Amino acid sequence: MTPSTTARARVPVTVITGFLGAGKTTLLRHVLANAKGQRIAIVVNEFGTLGIDGDTLRACGVEGCRDEDIVELTNGCLCCTVADDFLPTMEALLDRDAPPDHIVIETSGLALPKPLLKAFGWPTIRTRMTVDGVVTVVDGPAVAAGRFADDPEEVARQQAADPSLDHDNPLAEVYEDQLLSADLVVLNKTDLMTPAQADAVESSIRAEIPRVVKVVRATDGQVDPAILLGLDAAAEDDLDARPSHHDAEGGEHEHDDFESFVAPVPEQDSVEDFVARLKTLAERHDILRMKGYATVRGKAMRLAVQGVGSRFRHQFDRALPKDAPRTGSLVVIGQKGLDQSAITASLAQG
DSSP, X not given: OOOXXXXXXXXXXXXXXXXXXXXXXXXXXXXXXXXXTOOEEEEEEOSSSSOHHHHHHHTSOOTTOXXXXXXXEOSSOGGGOIIIIXXXXXXXXXXXXXXXXXXXXXXOTTOOHHHHHHHTTSHHHHTTEEEEEEEXXXXXXXXXXXXXXXXXXXHTTOSSOOGGGGSOOHHHHHHHHHHHTXXXXXXXXXXXXXXXXXXXXXXXXXXHOSSOOEEEEOSTTOXXXXXXXXXXXXXXXXXXXXXXXXXXXXXXXXXXXXXXXXXXXXXXXXXXHHHHHHHHHHHHHTOOEEEEEEOBTTOSEEEEEEEETTEXXXXXXXXOOTTOOSEEEEEEEEESOOOHHHHHHHHTOO
């Protein structure tokens, strides 16, 4: 039987972090599909103004997954807005007539976990919640390609020149901070790696973290919730063991190196042509992430699209409402300086 929330001193909270496109939402859907009667509330925070991940979770089709149990925060990164957005949300969840058995927070791909962990020391929630664990999801193929490496040997292996590699790489710092806060690391997308690549990435992860942390390999975020939930780490009381690049800066964290915008997408004639255009667009403009939905002529279902760099996945995920506009939207995320006009014009093609 699932223990009632009233029988526990504090509600456990799992923080799922990981870089852009690592597979956090896919992992969450798997958790919801295998909840086995637990009341799990999901708090989703994304960098951008369109709640794509919240929509994805609501469309999961999992029995017992209620809309009111998925809360979106789209006003910025959780680590920057804890007082204005995060704390009132958590208090509201706790004050429900039937509080959740477990709360799972999916952070933005640009979030630093440590400031969020510090927020659990806030007096109104400290006695009512505990951080059961921090789960960091790693995009195995991206790391194998040296995407977040700063040392010269790794940089030399990059396929194309990237201006950010001429100086300290903020992407690398975000990735490293997410690893340093982890109680469990999910090495995801191992189906897209050779065994030697997976071994090398796992070794690099273990070398990065000064503590003993379990690394679990996964494909499509298929990890048993029993492994993810119930770590009993009490991470809010263990902050010194989780160093951060930003500790010396008083926890300050800015996202001036990144920007995002939402671009409308008209109805498409061909799925293949559309996805091919997205790949070309991502390569031409060095886009980090694109995600959202489009409609396709003659199709009654919407097309969900997820892209990390030039790697894209797509599927028809749910039926479009009758008389709904035959349009879609994509969130575009990249480093500052994106040519928004050119990208928007390309996406405006039907």
